[in-house]
Amino acid sequence: MIRPRLALILTLLFSGILAACASTAKMQPSDAVQQAAQVLQRASEQHVDDYTAPTLKLARAKYAAARKALQGTKPQQASMLAQEAIASTRLATIQAVAAHATANRLTVQRQLDNMQQLAHLSTDK
Amino acid sequence: MSRSLHLRALLPISAALALSACVSVAPPSPMLTQAEHGLQALHTDPAIARWAPDALAQAEQAIHTAQHAHGDSQHLQHLAFMAENQVEIAKATANANREKSAYAALVAKRDAMGGGNESITTLSQNVIGNSSTPVTPINEAGTEVSSATESTSVPTPAANSTLLTLHAADFNRGNRLTPTAYNAVQGLLARLVQQPSLRVVISGASRAQLATVRQALAETGVPSWRLQTLQTVDRSIDIAFGGKVSTPTIEPCNAQFSAGTSAPAMRPTAPDSASRAGR
Numbered sequence: 001m002i003r004p005r006l007a008l009i010l011t012l013l014f015s016g017i018l019a020a021c022a023s024t025a026k027m028q029p030s031d032a033v034q035q036a037a038q039v040l041q042r043a044s045e046q047h048v049d050d051y052t053a054p055t056l057k058l059a060r061a062k063y064a065a066a067r068k069a070l071q072g073t074k075p076q077q078a079s080m081l082a083q084e085a086i087a088s089t090r091l092a093t094i095q096a097v098a099a100h101a102t103a104n105r106l107t108v109q110r111q112l113d114n115m116q117q118l119a120h121l122s123t124d125k
Numbered sequence: 126m127s128r129s130l131h132l133r134a135l136l137p138i139s140a141a142l143a144l145s146a147c148v149s150v151a152p153p154s155p156m157l158t159q160a161e162h163g164l165q166a167l168h169t170d171p172a173i174a175r176w177a178p179d180a181l182a183q184a185e186q187a188i189h190t191a192q193h194a195h196g197d198s199q200h201l202q203h204l205a206f207m208a209e210n211q212v213e214i215a216k217a218t219a220n221a222n223r224e225k226s227a228y229a230a231l232v233a234k235r236d237a238m239g240g241g242n243e244s245i246t247t248l249s250q251n252v253i254g255n256s257s258t259p260v261t262p263i264n265e266a267g268t269e270v271s272s273a274t275e276s277t278s279v280p281t282p283a284a285n286s287t288l289l290t291l292h293a294a295d296f297n298r299g300n301r302l303t304p305t306a307y308n309a310v311q312g313l314l315a316r317l318v319q320q321p322s323l324r325v326v327i328s329g330a331s332r333a334q335l336a337t338v339r340q341a342l343a344e345t346g347v348p349s350w351r352l353q354t355l356q357t358v359d360r361s362i363d364i365a366f367g368g369k370v371s372t373p374t375i376e377p378c379n380a381q382f383s384a385g386t387s388a389p390a391m392r393p394t395a396p397d398s399a400s401r402a403g404r
Contacts, residue, residue, distance in 0.1 A: 091210055091213050091217060094217040094218055108235055109231055111235055112231060
């Protein structure tokens with residue numbers, strides 16, 4: 001069914017990710033990793049992986065690698081991986097928005113088909 | 126003679142320069158090559174420029190950055206990944222915007238045909254009911270469209286007469302209807318359209334199950350303003366005719382729950398599962 005609230009939430013989530021992307025470049029690696037965690041958490045809460053599980057899985061893998069790099073002595077690598085995790089989450093979110101829009105379109109299309117079919121039957125009668 | 130000497134002197138220099146160029150310019154990573162091909166594909170698709178011009182510009186910028194970057198291979202690989210990701214974002218953005226636009230156009234078309242689910246119900250009534258029976262269509266405002274008095278050949282059932290009772294076994298995990306139960310709910314349409322002026326009351330204890338049944342009825346084509354959910358202590362979910370809709374309350378667009386019930390945690394339905402949900 002059509003859920004405008006979901007669209008709103010996904011849009012807000014997307015905006016949040018955009019802001020995250022813009023700000024990670026100059027961040028400390030630990031902050032970038034933390035931001036990636038937050039972005040991923042929000043995406044999970046909004047069930048983005050119901051639509052785009054593979055993309056979000058990649059984002060989680062990047063995040064896990066970023067954490068590992070941060071625990072070691074590779075802060076620069078951690079920062080880059082965190083940025084990649086955020087970017088992948090952004091992609092997953094947009095893909096979820098697209099899939100959701102498709103589902104909405106199909107719902108209305110079905111309604112239209114029903115109406116036209118019923119109108120046709122009604123005319124025949 | 127002197128000219129050939131100059132040429133001879135230049136040859137090793139140019140060879141050295143060419144060699145140094147080969148050494149310093151690393152071959153593009155497969156990911157960057159893939160991103161470049163992706164960008165070319167975006168350029169050949171006019172829909173991208175139409176639906177996602179900003180994302181396309183960002184993809185171009187990301188690829189330009191990756192192509193002209195210097196540094197260690199890890200950094201270059203990172204930039205290639207970001208560029209490739211940006212290309213995919215441009216594709217997805219165009220797709221999302223195109224779908225949203227198509228959705229809006231379909232909604233407009235549906236509305237132009239007399240409204241959404243309400244129209245389905247009215248038309249169903251024409252088809253399923255007696256064709257000689259005067260039909261009193263009800264518009265979205267809940268008022269009778271024609272001046273004809275409501276007199277159907279179908280006897281009016283008593284209020285609260287139960288149409289269907291659903292038990293725990295009729296719900297899957299996540300409180301979704303089993304395919305059999307979903308069909309049973311959808312099968313009620315024929316009876317519901319014969320009584321267009323009566324409310325349909327869904328009662329039971331579980332808010333989630335109430336919402337599921339309400340959604341199934343709405344998907345079938347029952348106008349949302351006819352649907353009323355009522356939380357009781359009964360474990361089963363009853364679908365019954367309620368009172369007459371004399372002054373129907375106009376629910377906000379897409380409202381799923383009546384007063385007194387709250388929405389469950391929002392969970393989107395994947396496109397493929399939208400059609401198979403509960404079926």
